[in-house]
Amino acid sequence: MATKPEMAKIYIMGKEHQVPKELTIMGALEYAGYKYIRGAGCRAGFCGACSTIYRKKGEYKLYSDLACQTLVQDGMRLVQLPFVPAVKAKYDLGKLDVSKNTVLEYYPEIARCVTCNTCNKTCPQDLEVMEFIQAALKGDIEKSARLSFDCIQCGLCAVRCPADIKHYHVGQLVRRLYGKYMSKKSKNLEKRLKEMAHGKYDSEIDRLTRASKEELRQIYKSRDIEAAK
């Protein structure tokens, strides 16, 4: 029989709850009787649904993190953000001109960045948010795409930015620009598409679809396997 877990006192939107110390914030809310409708998505740090703002015991500073990836602490006071009402620019990617400063055109507010570092301190992924905004402002799409790549689009940066920049939407645009216009294209893929348009593999695949299970087993067993890297 497991021993009784050590408990922590936390305040969910101001209300006191006793919860086991080893729980994540998300686990603690559920333990306390909350059933998530908003505020939980992948539960694994990929989706940005569970942005949480909290204060630690005896501190005045506001911290932010993901509820599914952060342990509770005794004396923590927290609230989860159910939604971020930030506007996303609409564009037809195929018609954008990457040689001009397209990002500035769609998100002119990036020019208001005062390099205050709030976004960097806020980001639960610890990204260099301010740097990717600055790179976008200078038209360095490659750098901006690279620095923003791990963004899970939780929106916490946009909520705290004094210049009202929508960093996570800016990141989306720069990455798509990079992916479409600047990343080199695969010659192997082009070649394969051409081969397939000419039906190069059709007869071989058809033969496999018609093979009996026993025949398939034999072919499968004797296929050569590329040596692992």
Added chain:
Amino acid sequence: MIEGYPESMWKSIEKVHKTRERRLEEVFKRMEIGESDELLRKFHPDYKEDQKRVVKVGPSKGMKMPHEVADLLEANPLIDPSEIDLSNVDYDVDLLLIGGGGAGTVAALWAYYNGIKPDNMLIVTKLRHGDSNSMMAQGGTQVADRPEDSPALHYLDTIGGGHFTNNPSLVKALVADAPKILKWHEDLGVIYDRDEEGNFDEISGGGTSRFRLHYSKDYTGMEQMRVIRDESRNLDVPVLEFSPAVELIKDTNGQVAGAILSNLETKEYLVVRAKAIVLATGGFGRLHIQNFQTTNHYGATADGLVMAYRTGTRLIDLDSVQYHPTGAAYPLQIAGLLITEKVRGMGAVPVNKDGELFVHPLEPRDVEASAFIRECYERNNGVETLTGRGVWLDSPLIELKHGRGTVGKSFPAMHRMFERFGIDMSKQPILVFPTLHYQNGGIEIDNQARTSIPGLFACGEAAGGIHGKNRLMGNSTLDYNVFGRRAGISAAKTIKNVKLGKLTLDHVTKYRKALAEAGIKTERKAPMILPEYRGKEALEKYMDLGI
């Protein structure tokens, strides 16, 4: 002192460190087919007969499946058809897409390319647009584009990995469309890891005979999903969030004609009329079959299976569940979460508590998982945690093979996740155990993503037959793209010729009768919509006063 781990594990970790050097050379032999068959029979959870039963009602009556799935099919509807006013239609559209993950969103885009205006579509989802297993996929997408590779080999790997139980015409569609999908992603601006020439960096996954996995670090699913979603937002495809479908509507001609939604926040029901429906509701990970932990997102409760089944669709291969070999086993806060197969693809290998190899690192997933279970519970060579056992995945090997900094660069998501709990996976091994990952089977479809019910299309994890009894890594992100696309195209074509009759929920009433006739008396209701994780003490005092 080993950072991040309790003292009870230190001795074992030291053994893993000591034996690492020789693992640079050592390779564990792959299993022969007969050998792996026996391992599966003895250790794979799917082969535990007492964990399954025959479903007693509906079009696939007599099919064996896990109790947790049968429980949902043998459950009462959430709604009472007599209380629903079908004459008051809230949304009247051409195409209803149920599910806002990868498959549903891809289907919406391809329906648009094939002539359906965004105004005539509606995506409905129980969480937010994009909340899905698609978003969480880490490893990659299989596309046979290298000169050393071919779609025929992709076909062979896929059907062999599925133990030759896959539907050949679906596998053919999967491998033949793969290069087109990758090209489409390039056009949309999806970023993949590439070499200096622009060709894709590719590695192998379990059961693949060629390096074929295309990836974006270990955020592949997130990168694809957020781009596809961004495109859908640019086109103004309407999305109703937190409003899951709870039942499908048919018309008097027997075709599917809409859905009843529930606004989870106001509890209103909403009636949608539609000429075609793409069901893309994902899989069943959150049913925690056999009490396994899961890698799946919060909403993976198989709602679509239940709703489609009540309209009369057949199901396939539901007896088969994919347990991913490498779920996190420590720390407990992340137990069950995915450690991508790419970690093994890049050179990490599983070892037991003594630091010994016991299985080839890249067997097909079911074989690999079974070998882990055997190592822990028959050979007793696992490492104990508070809740179970696990084996080590020797992740520091990656940097020995590919250079320092590789883990942070290639696995930022994993590296970050373990770091949050004080473990540096580039220096210490990580503890893993199989976790419930994927619904191999699902709703039966043909290669145009049609179900047996007119007007109803299914794609993504909700559909079955593509992977047979075991899916290979990198084939699920491919699957949702290929069959999402096909579903969108087929639905768009169908819509042009549809004339709907009168809306009806008779099939729901009939299903209730069939339950009674089969002698099923139960309080259970389905679909589940969201799993229950509230604390026991809180639930014991739960009282809904209807205020």
